[in-house]
Amino acid sequence: MTSEPGFDLLIVGAGFGGLYMLHRARRLGLRALVIDKAGDVGGVWYYNRYPGARCDVESMQYSYSFDEALQQDWKWSERFAAQPEILAYARHVAERFDLRRDIRLNTAVVAAAYDEDAGLWRVRTGQDETLSAHFCVMATGCLSATRRPEFTGLETFRGRTLHTGDWPHEGVDFSGQRVGVIGTGSSGIQAIPMIAGQAAHLTVFQRTPNFSVPARNAPMDEDYERSWKDRYAELRERARIDTTSGTVYDKSTHKALEVDAEERQREYERRWRKGGVNFMHSFTDLMVDEQANRTAAEFVRTQIRLAVSDPVLAERLTPRDHPIGTKRICVDTDYHATFNRSNVRLVDLRESPIETFTPEGLRAGGQHHELDAVVLATGYDAMTGALLRMDITGRAGLKLSEAWRDGPRSYLGLMVAGFPNLFTLTGPGSPSVLSNMIFAIEQHVDWIADCLAWMGTHGRSTIEAEPEAQEEWVAHVNEIAEQTLFPRAASWYLGANVPGKARVFMPYAGGVVPYRRKCEAVAAAGYEGFRLSTAQHRKVEIA
Ligand code: NAP
Numbered sequence: 001m002t003s004e005p006g007f008d009l010l011i012v013g014a015g016f017g018g019l020y021m022l023h024r025a026r027r028l029g030l031r032a033l034v035i036d037k038a039g040d041v042g043g044v045w046y047y048n049r050y051p052g053a054r055c056d057v058e059s060m061q062y063s064y065s066f067d068e069a070l071q072q073d074w075k076w077s078e079r080f081a082a083q084p085e086i087l088a089y090a091r092h093v094a095e096r097f098d099l100r101r102d103i104r105l106n107t108a109v110v111a112a113a114y115d116e117d118a119g120l121w122r123v124r125t126g127q128d129e130t131l132s133a134h135f136c137v138m139a140t141g142c143l144s145a146t147r148r149p150e151f152t153g154l155e156t157f158r159g160r161t162l163h164t165g166d167w168p169h170e171g172v173d174f175s176g177q178r179v180g181v182i183g184t185g186s187s188g189i190q191a192i193p194m195i196a197g198q199a200a201h202l203t204v205f206q207r208t209p210n211f212s213v214p215a216r217n218a219p220m221d222e223d224y225e226r227s228w229k230d231r232y233a234e235l236r237e238r239a240r241i242d243t244t245s246g247t248v249y250d251k252s253t254h255k256a257l258e259v260d261a262e263e264r265q266r267e268y269e270r271r272w273r274k275g276g277v278n279f280m281h282s283f284t285d286l287m288v289d290e291q292a293n294r295t296a297a298e299f300v301r302t303q304i305r306l307a308v309s310d311p312v313l314a315e316r317l318t319p320r321d322h323p324i325g326t327k328r329i330c331v332d333t334d335y336h337a338t339f340n341r342s343n344v345r346l347v348d349l350r351e352s353p354i355e356t357f358t359p360e361g362l363r364a365g366g367q368h369h370e371l372d373a374v375v376l377a378t379g380y381d382a383m384t385g386a387l388l389r390m391d392i393t394g395r396a397g398l399k400l401s402e403a404w405r406d407g408p409r410s411y412l413g414l415m416v417a418g419f420p421n422l423f424t425l426t427g428p429g430s431p432s433v434l435s436n437m438i439f440a441i442e443q444h445v446d447w448i449a450d451c452l453a454w455m456g457t458h459g460r461s462t463i464e465a466e467p468e469a470q471e472e473w474v475a476h477v478n479e480i481a482e483q484t485l486f487p488r489a490a491s492w493y494l495g496a497n498v499p500g501k502a503r504v505f506m507p508y509a510g511g512v513v514p515y516r517r518k519c520e521a522v523a524a525a526g527y528e529g530f531r532l533s534t535a536q537h538r539k540v541e542i543a
């Protein structure tokens with residue numbers, strides 16, 4: 001093994017995180033390479049091609065802010081962009097900033113190990129090639145490791161099995177087919193109305209009903225677009241300093257129970273008509289006060305009763321086991337009304353659990369359902385899955401899987417003690433999935449790039465989270481989560497959707513503003529809580 005690095009920085013993942021990291025690394029004069037197993041850039045937007053896939057953060061905000069010309073030039077066609085347009089945007093960014101020449105596609109990373117003697121990360125690919133670099137950034141995504149439950153007999157099913165998170169690129173024509181969808185999270189709720197419109201018959205297998213708000217998607221309103229483009233700098237800044245999630249919403253200043261029932265109803269109705277997750281900002285305390293939360297949940301339950309003609313069916317579709325918003329709120333177009341269609345049927349898996357797949361379909365609650373295709377909308381091993389599916393080894397042979405046996409531990413969601421020079425983008429312990437992901441990515445990439453520049457200027461070659469700082473941060477993340485209603489749901493935020501996964505509330509629920517302040521303060525204090533050292537044989541060279 002050579003002690004000469006092939007690169008200064010290896011970046012795993014060519015989604016929005018990897019693309020921007022490469023751009024910033026280049027500006028520092030670093031030799032950086034992005035590696036991705038996919039056939040193109042785009043990350044989750046490369047894979048999530050299921051019918052109805054679109055983002056539920058508004059297009060004007062689910063976009064990079066780092067380049068004024070880019071945000072002025074790019075034209076979004078809809079209020080909420082659909083997957084093909086988001087993928088086209090990622091490709092545009094790759095080309096516009098000439099990133100492709102440093103991106104290696106169709107290359108999976110299977111392992112990464114820290115070579116202490118050489119002070120290098122050795123990254124092994126699926127082609128059994130080993131690349132080395134001083135630094136490694138894991139831009140592997142939080143919802144990228146798909147989860148396929150182990151249903152008995154699934155391998156015997158003669159029809160087609162699909163997963164929303166790994167959809168065939170040529171598309172799927174369900175015309176004339178009997179289709180089953182398992183799962184009613186964000187993906188299922190988007191796909192179900194679209195599949196119902198095409199298939200001969202659709203059976204929805206629901207384990208837990210979910211809260212969903214209407215998207216009210218529409219072609220981009222030109223005045224609205226102009227209002228953003230004229231004030232982008234100001235509005236992006238507002239997202240940074242005056243929001244909880246890095247998305248500018250219609251903020252409320254009232255608690256839910258501070259106003260009377262009529263005013264509360266008016267506010268919920270107003271937001272319901274506007275559409276989108278803005279609904280969850282109706283009052284300031286919906287995520288911390290159970291009684292306040294109940295008023296919003298009850299409003300949404302009433303909407304389900306209004307949308308679904310059959311009251312028994314409406315009740316089956318009504319969530320009652322968790323406070324609204326504690327599982328990621330879904331955003332839909334005609335989801336509940338889809339159950340009024342004569343070709344759609346709901347199977348409640350709590351009453352009729354799936355027993356086995358058969359060659360012709362599946363049996364649930366003693367009844368056989370004949371199916372030509374099954375869509376698994378069963379989600380992801382969130383936040384840690386993509387990292388742990390690689391074999392990552394830090395100092396002294398420490399495996400990440402071992403370090404995270406009882407749940408992920410990280411300092412600021414950026415680094416893990418025992419894994420020097422390895423950064424995680426939007427990792428557990430950062431606001432990440434509780435915020436606008438592109439916003440979260442930009443903040444992390446900027447912090448990492450500034451850190452690398454600082455190390456170059458100060459002649460440091462190694463940075464590593466101090467175990468004590470990490471423990472303190474983990475305790476703080478847990479404490480903040482406990483002050484919210486989030487832990488009340490068996491959600492993927494907690495790892496509850498993966499059998500055997502440690503139950504730890506993974507993202508930082510304190511909001512993007514205090515989080516950014518903490519990151520900035522840490523940097524300003526010379527990277528407090530990180531151990532920085534200088535190896536004899538090398539320093540980071542910043543051009
Ligand atoms: P998800 O929210 O984890 O939903 C998975 C669904 O599958 C749940 O209904 C779950 O039921 C069900 N399920 C899992 N295992 C099952 C089993 N063994 N038997 C029966 N049902 C089972 O996954 P997702 O819908 O893919 O969404 C994941 C996240 O990705 C979202 O929360 C969101 O953050 C993101 N996303 C965003 C968008 C968007 O921007 N619009 C779209 C798609 C995804 P239980 O609830 O009972 O576990």
